[in-house]
Amino acid sequence: MRGAHPVVMATKLSEVLFGTFSQLRYQPTAKRVRAMAGGDVVVDTLYALLVWEPKRITPVYAVPEVDVRGELAPPGQQAGDVPEYGVKIMLDAPPSLDPRTGFGKHTTPGEELDVVTSGARLPRAAFRPTDPDIAGYVVLDFKAFDWLEDDEEIIGHPRDPFHRVDVRASSLTVDVRLDDVTLATTNGAQLLYETMLPVRYYLPPEDVRLDLMDPSPKKTVCPYKGVASYWTYPLAENGKNIAWMYDQRYRDAAQIHGLVCFFNERVDITVDGVRQERPVTPWSVKAGQ
Numbered sequence: 578m579r580g581a582h583p584v585v586m587a588t589k590l591s592e593v594l595f596g597t598f599s600q601l602r603y604q605p606t607a608k609r610v611r612a613m614a615g616g617d618v619v620v621d622t623l624y625a626l627l628v629w630e631p632k633r634i635t636p637v638y639a640v641p642e643v644d645v646r647g648e649l650a651p652p653g654q655q656a657g658d659v660p661e662y663g664v665k666i667m668l669d670a671p672p673s674l675d676p677r678t679g680f681g682k683h684t685t686p687g688e689e690l691d692v693v694t695s696g697a698r699l700p701r702a703a704f705r706p707t708d709p710d711i712a713g714y715v716v717l718d719f720k721a722f723d724w725l726e727d728d729e730e731i732i733g734h735p736r737d738p739f740h741r742v743d744v745r746a747s748s749l750t751v752d753v754r755l756d757d758v759t760l761a762t763t764n765g766a767q768l769l770y771e772t773m774l775p776v777r778y779y780l781p782p783e784d785v786r787l788d789l790m791d792p793s794p795k796k797t798v799c800p801y802k803g804v805a806s807y808w809t810y811p812l813a814e815n816g817k818n819i820a821w822m823y824d825q826r827y828r829d830a831a832q833i834h835g836l837v838c839f840f841n842e843r844v845d846i847t848v849d850g851v852r853q854e855r856p857v858t859p860w861s862v863k864a865g866q
Contacts, residue, residue, distance in 0.1 A: 591669075591773065594739070598671050601685045601708055602629040603639065604738060610638055612722035615696045619646055619722060627735055628706075628716050631684040632674045634666060635734040638724070639714040645703075648693040649715060652701055656681065656689070664859045666773055675859065676734065680704075680718035690715065733800040740772045742801045744779075744832040749849040751778050753785075753839050756813050760820075760844065761785040767832050771801075775856035778846060779836035785820070787837070793818050802830040808837075815843050 603626045610625035611618060622644035627636040642649065659682040662675035674682065680701075681689070687706040692699040702721035706714075724731040745768050753761040763784035769777040793807040795818045803823040810816030825834045839846070842861040846853045855861070 591667075595670050598673055599631050601631055601706065601711075603627065603711055604636075606726075606738070608726040610640065611725040612638070612640070612717060613725075614692075614694060614699060614722050617646075617694050617696055619692065619694055620644055620717070621646075626711060626714060627738070628711070628714075630716075632672070633684070634664075634673050635676050636737055637680070637716055637719050638735055639706075639711060639716040642705075642713055642715055645692070645715065646694070649690045649703055649705075650693050650698075652689055652691050653698060654700055656701065666859060667857075670773070680720065687716075692717075692721070731800060732804070733798040736800050740801070742772075742830070743770045744768065744830075745770070746832075750847075751780065752847040753778070753780070754845045754847070755810060755816060755819070755843075758789070758812070759786065760789065760810065760839070761837070767836060769833060769838075775841060775858060777838050778841065778848075779833040779838045782822075782835065782837050785837045790816075790820065797821070799823070801827070802833065803827050819843060 606625050606627055608625070609623055610620065612620040620640045622640050624641050624644070626639040628639040629636050659679040661682050662677045663672055664675040665672055674684070683689070683704055685706055685708065687704050689701045690703040690705060692702045699718075699721045702718040703715040706716065719734050747766050747768050748764050749766070751761070751763050751766045752759065761780050761784055763780045765781050765784065767779040769779055771777070787808065789812070790808040790810050793809045795807040797805045799805065803826045805821040805823050807818040808820045810819050820837050820839045822835065822837050823830060823833060840860055841853065842855055842858055
């Protein structure tokens, strides 16, 4: 038929992203990246890459070998066992490696190397992939170094340029309950939307029954939001480390500073009278461990 348009199927972008999980992925960054060990600068480069090995959710830095201030040497000791933690970040996502899986569990061909500086030998802290597209680069173990992007500290892992955190204020009534006990009610929530994760409800502490909860020693690190401290609701079997609050190190997360958030995988949240379905994520079970 004259003038007819060919049928073109729409593309869901998350499916495109998930479709690359089995591949070695990289993205150049324009930021100045520095790595320190024992107070010594080991890397100072303007040509870093962000690299995701196959099945990895979070990136690490790869740097030009010529920008490494030290020796890249064959490993000085035998490799130990690196436990693998599998995870699905969403129901329709492919199986991936939880970030708890250590750097030494490589999923692409390459060579492990020690990084030897004037003051230390860092066992298997570098990995030289055989992929020709990143020839001349070595991937570095994030946990082996202290990191700066430009002049700002980076914690946890490098920030993913395709991962976004947005916060929006809401005047809707948010009610949090567990085992028929109301733990929070507010009309002043901040709603945090993070790529591929469920919406999180950050609540003013004066609207939270913190008197029913105990401070926890647990701490976690988020490269986008900071360091989180936790509370436990002791009267529920599933109440361990059920809520958290971030510190104030990142201006990017200022809208949630001083606010309390609950795992909506493990509590019952009602928004404007509508009960929210509990999402299925890696935090749905044993989130408090």
